[in-house]
Amino acid sequence: MEKWQDNRAWFLVLPVFVIVAFSAIIPLLTVINYSVQDIFGPGQRVFVGAEWFKEVLGDKRLHAALWRQFLFSGLVLLIEIPLGIIIALTMPKKGWGASASLVTLALPLLIPWNVIGTIWIIFTRPDIGLFGATINKLGMSFDHTASSLDAWVTLMLMEVWHWTPLVALLAYAGLRAIPEAYYQAAKVDGASSWSVFRHIQLPKMRGVLTIAVLLRFMDSFLIYAEPFVLTGGGPGNSTTFLSIYLVKIAVGQFDLGPAAAFSLIYFLIILLFSWLFYQALQNAGKGEG
Amino acid sequence: MARIDLKQIAHSYHDGAQKPEDFALRRVHESWDDGGAYALLGPSGCGKTTLLNIISGLLTPSRGSVFFDGQDVTALPPENRNIAQVFQFPVLYDTMTVFGNLAFPLRNRGVDTEQIRQRVNEVADILDLTTHLKKKASGLSADVKQKISLGRGLVRSDVAAILFDEPLTVIDPQLKWHLRCKLKQIHERLKLTLIYVTHDQVEALTFADRVMVMHGGKMLQAGAPEDLFEKPEHKFVGYFIGSPGMNFLSCILDGNIARVNGAAIELADATAALAKKAGQKLEIGIRPTYLKVHSNKQPGSIAATIKNVEDQGSFKIVTLILNQQTLRARIPEDQPIPDKKAWLSFPTQKIRLYADGQLLRAQGAS
Structure with missing residues (x-):
């Protein structure tokens, strides 16, 4: 059969192309444009080449923020992924319990991010906060505005509370999609519950877990609103993550050139790590006997 | 090896069911001899899979008891019943090789490595899987996958009966015939009790020495294929067969x-x-x-x-x-x-x- 061809079909993808152009391609090109120029004001700009990239890559404070960011994202993944899987495994499979736990889990995901910051500021206040005051009453001093460690603990608690449900919901969906026959066959084969997890549930969750890891990595690597509301990047610079530092440069100091160069590097790091995670998860568990 | 007796089995998926309509299985009283080939034949929803799962222990019947060789096994879980079950869709452990899949039931029972290797090779030989042993289990064709599922049952030397739950549903028509012959061959060689659930009369009649026709949770007639054809005891059997x-x-x-x-x-x-x-x-x-x-x-x-x-x-x-x-x-x-x-x-x-x-x-x- 002859293939029917008509180039007018391209018009059908035009709307998508226009949307993508305005939402991604044009802003990205603008950023690239900024990153190679020194901008003094409207109409006053000088081409500087790779100058800003050199400056940004040599910035000590940026290095510190980058390591802080890796530590944060690493901890987020190490805590949220296993915790999410455990929650999904213990959730009821059917009946009212299943619906109730799904709704309860989804609640934190429905709250606006800056509101979450505010909730946790109050929750952890050493004088009136339920959590902060209780800890202080127990004799441990706890103040996220004064101690870096306390600020990190608060931030991690908030992050885990906010986003573990997403991982749990994804893992739960993955678990529910496993046909009953797998569990029946495993019973007949005499498999232990660990074997069932290791050889049936975990491999079958590969797809959803890949999504969960990628989403949690990207989101936590981009975190801005919560630490901005909760600690403003402090105490000192202890919770100044990449995006907070970036906003300080771009909006606070109005250094558009360095900020643009910074953004591009930021973008490339996320792209690289997402790709690495994706490759690792796609190949995990495929080489064994 | 085992003789299987089902005594007054009834099963309902609802708690406290009293009315006959609530029962997926109304009253089944049957005995199956050691080494026989049996088929449970009936339309979807007639209770045949329920009955199979009761025999394998995946379900505990609401009423009645199951005996293997005169021993009451009603309360025993599947792993202690020495039965193997092959499901409608092939169940494979994707992360393992074919060898790993076949060895899995033995490893779970703590059999030593040398014996596992020997048994797996034997079973792979019977099922023509030897060339596949080192391959990953995922990505194989449906008939090979179904043979692996069957192999996981055969690999245990103590297995008393093999239960099949419509195992050829996902197999291409030309391979169905081949696989059915393989099953017959295995039955003759190993003398195991085989119970085969299907809604396909051709499969049932060619495979089994004795066919049980089920409808609406009841066993309407049990007999040799020619009896079912010549003297259907119930109108439904007459309709359904032939x-x-x-x-x-x-x-x-x-x-x-x-x-x-x-x-x-x-x-x-x-x-x-x-x-x-x-x-x-x-x-x-x-x-x-x-x-x-x-x-x-x-x-x-x-x-x-x-x-x-x-x-x-x-x-x-x-x-x-x-x-x-x-x-x-x-x-x-x-x-x-x-x-x-x-x-x-x-x-x-x-x-x-x-x-x-x-x-x-x-x-x-x-």
Whole structure:
């Protein structure tokens, strides 16, 4: 059969192309444009080449923020992924319990991010906060505005509370999609519950877990609103993550050139790590006997 | 190896069920000999998978008990019952190789490595899987996957029975035949008790020595394939087995003449005698193969109108109307068929009589 061809079909993808152009391609090109120029004001700009990239890559404070960011994202993944899987495994499979736990889990995901910051500021206040005051009453001093460690603990608690449900919901969906026959066959084969997890549930969750890891990595690597509301990047610079530092440069100091160069590097790091995670998860568990 | 006895089994998926409609399985009382090949045949939802899962221990019956070799195993979990089960869709452990899959039930039972290797190689040899052993289990074709599922059952030396739950559903037609032969071969070689659940009569009749027809949670008839064909004990069995199913015509008995809306069909004296004690609602049943279609009037034949003719390749199926009742006849490919009108004759030895859906049988005969 002859293939029917008509180039007018391209018009059908035009709307998508226009949307993508305005939402991604044009802003990205603008950023690239900024990153190679020194901008003094409207109409006053000088081409500087790779100058800003050199400056940004040599910035000590940026290095510190980058390591802080890796530590944060690493901890987020190490805590949220296993915790999410455990929650999904213990959730009821059917009946009212299943619906109730799904709704309860989804609640934190429905709250606006800056509101979450505010909730946790109050929750952890050493004088009136339920959590902060209780800890202080127990004799441990706890103040996220004064101690870096306390600020990190608060931030991690908030992050885990906010986003573990997403991982749990994804893992739960993955678990529910496993046909009953797998569990029946495993019973007949005499498999232990660990074997069932290791050889049936975990491999079958590969797809959803890949999504969960990628989403949690990207989101936590981009975190801005919560630490901005909760600690403003402090105490000192202890919770100044990449995006907070970036906003300080771009909006606070109005250094558009360095900020643009910074953004591009930021973008490339996320792209690289997402790709690495994706490759690792796609190949995990495929080489064994 | 085991003889399986099911004693008064009933099962409901609801708690505290009392009404018969609540039961997926109403009352099954059967014994299966060691080493036999059995098939459970019935339409979807008739309770055959429920019964299979009760035997394997995946379900505990609401009522009744299961005995293996005289021992009550009703409360035992599947892993302690020495049964293997093959499911409708192949179940594979994707992250393992074919070898790992076959070895899995043995590893779970702590068998030593050397013995595992030996058993797996033996089973792989029987199932023609030797060349696949080192491959990943994912990405193989459906028939190989189903053979691996079967292999996981065979690999245990202590296995008493293998239960199949419609194992050929996802297999291509040309491979079905091959796999069915393989099953027969394995059965002859290993002398295991095989229980095979299917809704496909061809599969059931070619595979099993004894076929149990189930409908609505009840076992309607258990017997050899030819019994089910020649003497269906229930109208449903008549419909369900044979292609097309048995013809049933409601009739009124007058001596040894059955009157079907005025047409007279002669019965054998022995058949007519059975009806004496039976109720009013009588039907005669005859298989389409036994119905004779003639182009012109023969002694004892009855006129009928031809509605349509389906050519099935090696035979033809003729649909006829006999005094408002529809009949089907299966006739040889080369026999000429008249255009509109045909004459039917009913061989007296092949006519069965049914009262209220049940076959009338001579007293004392089984």
